[in-house]
Amino acid sequence: MVSKVLLMLLILAICSTFVICNAGGSKKKFHNKHKEGWKNGHDYDSYEPKYDGDGLKDNFYHKSCPRAEKIVQSVTERHVSSNPNLPAKLIRVLFHDCFVRGCDASVLLNSTGNIQSEKDANANRNLAGFDVIDSIKAEVEKVCQETVSCADILALATRDAVSLQYGRPLWKVPTGRRDGTISLASETSTNIPSGASNFTVLSNIFANKSLSVHDLVALSGAHTIGVGHCNFFSRRLFNFTGKGDQDSSLDPNYADFLRTQCKNSTDRITTVAMDPGSSVSFDNHYFEILKDRKGLFVSDAALLTDDDARRFALKLLNPKKFFDEFAKSMEKMGAIGVLTGSQGQIRKHCSLVN
Numbered sequence: 001m002v003s004k005v006l007l008m009l010l011i012l013a014i015c016s017t018f019v020i021c022n023a024g025g026s027k028k029k030f031h032n033k034h035k036e037g038w039k040n041g042h043d044y045d046s047y048e049p050k051y052d053g054d055g056l057k058d059n060f061y062h063k064s065c066p067r068a069e070k071i072v073q074s075v076t077e078r079h080v081s082s083n084p085n086l087p088a089k090l091i092r093v094l095f096h097d098c099f100v101r102g103c104d105a106s107v108l109l110n111s112t113g114n115i116q117s118e119k120d121a122n123a124n125r126n127l128a129g130f131d132v133i134d135s136i137k138a139e140v141e142k143v144c145q146e147t148v149s150c151a152d153i154l155a156l157a158t159r160d161a162v163s164l165q166y167g168r169p170l171w172k173v174p175t176g177r178r179d180g181t182i183s184l185a186s187e188t189s190t191n192i193p194s195g196a197s198n199f200t201v202l203s204n205i206f207a208n209k210s211l212s213v214h215d216l217v218a219l220s221g222a223h224t225i226g227v228g229h230c231n232f233f234s235r236r237l238f239n240f241t242g243k244g245d246q247d248s249s250l251d252p253n254y255a256d257f258l259r260t261q262c263k264n265s266t267d268r269i270t271t272v273a274m275d276p277g278s279s280v281s282f283d284n285h286y287f288e289i290l291k292d293r294k295g296l297f298v299s300d301a302a303l304l305t306d307d308d309a310r311r312f313a314l315k316l317l318n319p320k321k322f323f324d325e326f327a328k329s330m331e332k333m334g335a336i337g338v339l340t341g342s343q344g345q346i347r348k349h350c351s352l353v354n
């Protein structure tokens, strides 16, 4: 009896140390509506600014706009509470921002006159959440005019949205990014990998951003949340090699299920959860389905075609390892090609150059 109680206490103590015991299904417990800041430790804005390798630093707005990070967090939280799909939308926008001209909020710019911006490129057709970024920016502008960049707001809001279910930040976001002034639709297709990409294409695009194969695998774990439209994977179901066949790297029973969801091979309307059953929970379940050959896109399945990538994907079945690696890779992704110092500008409106 006594030893049972001791064992329980030990398990509780271990649980409170690691994020694993919180993974999934614990959103309500950590919901903190009425106060600014994280419930579970880590308030990065109590740190003194400290330079990072890329010219970013922790809490860059410490002096110039001390409440900036708190405002971003509370407005983001309000939006996520009413829209559980928002974390997936934002993290994808951030990925598409950082891979084209670096993390400079170029993806947020509207097309002007005869110049088509990134937003209007094919690969960005289904991006969403721009209105949320605009509303956070408006709140921040009320307190600090032309001080906090849209690029930082996007990076912070993404981290805060994805982290909300855990009540503590899942990765660090050093700040000091500035906003770019150029956004070209034509630069999108070469820098954003399509869902039909093989491993060679994926690893080349990531290497071009100074991201490793391990970063590629860890970041693909973001497909644990969100949805994919049928047209991006339906070839795998209906006509993979042009002989009316299906992709043999996809679990056949899962392919049967997917065919019940997608009406036909050109269906651009229907969406399917990328991690069915847990598609609003940010966890490492993606690596379970990947191992079971249920990754939705060719680009997911491709991670199993390279020895190093496959071994690393299997390591990420360990939740602690996944959260560590994902955090590291997000910090790298968030620093790609950033503008700092006097480069670029601080936009007034995230969708318009000043």
Ligand code: HEM
Pocket: 087, 088, 089, 091, 092, 095, 126, 193, 194, 195, 196, 197, 202, 216, 219, 220, 222, 223, 225, 226, 227, 228, 229, 230, 232, 297, 299
């Ligand atoms: C490795 C290369 C990647 C490829 C080829 C890829 C491809 C795709 C595709 C085709 C979709 C479906 C889009 C749609 O149907 O509208 C998608 C969705 C998504 N991707 Fe990726 N992706 C990659 C990496 C990433 C990374 C690095 C992240 C973030 C860190 C990410 C986050 C997401 C999210 C959250 C969604 C769901 C969006 C939603 O629910 O609206 N992806 N991705």
Ligand SMILES: *[C@@H]1O[C@H](CO)[C@@H](O)[C@H](O)[C@H]1NC(C)=O
Pocket: 110, 349, 351, 352
């Ligand atoms: C940018 O485009 C969006 C969508 O078309 C629109 O709602 C928004 O008002 C535009 N932003 C500005 C500042 O014009």
Ligand SMILES: *[C@@H]1O[C@H](CO)[C@@H](O)[C@H](O)[C@H]1NC(C)=O
Pocket: 198, 199, 200, 201
């Ligand atoms: C990967 O895809 C690219 C572009 O479609 C193609 O040129 C290349 O041959 C493919 N590589 C492999 C190993 O299939």
Ligand SMILES: *[C@@H]1O[C@H](CO)[C@@H](O)[C@H](O)[C@H]1NC(C)=O
Pocket: 207, 208, 209, 210
């Ligand atoms: C990425 O590709 C661009 C365009 O080809 C090139 O200028 C740049 O040096 C590459 N960067 C890296 C890190 O490979």
Ligand SMILES: *[C@@H]1O[C@H](CO)[C@@H](O)[C@H](O)[C@H]1NC(C)=O
Pocket: 239, 241, 242, 243, 244
């Ligand atoms: C399958 O693909 C082949 C080659 O692209 C094409 O000729 C054929 O019409 C397609 N079949 C169907 C049913 O779409």
Ligand SMILES: *[C@@H]1O[C@H](CO)[C@@H](O)[C@H](O)[C@H]1NC(C)=O
Pocket: 263, 264, 265, 266, 267, 268, 269, 270
């Ligand atoms: C395919 O399915 C979509 C969604 O139901 C529908 O809008 C579209 O017309 C269909 N296309 C064909 C060729 O049947």
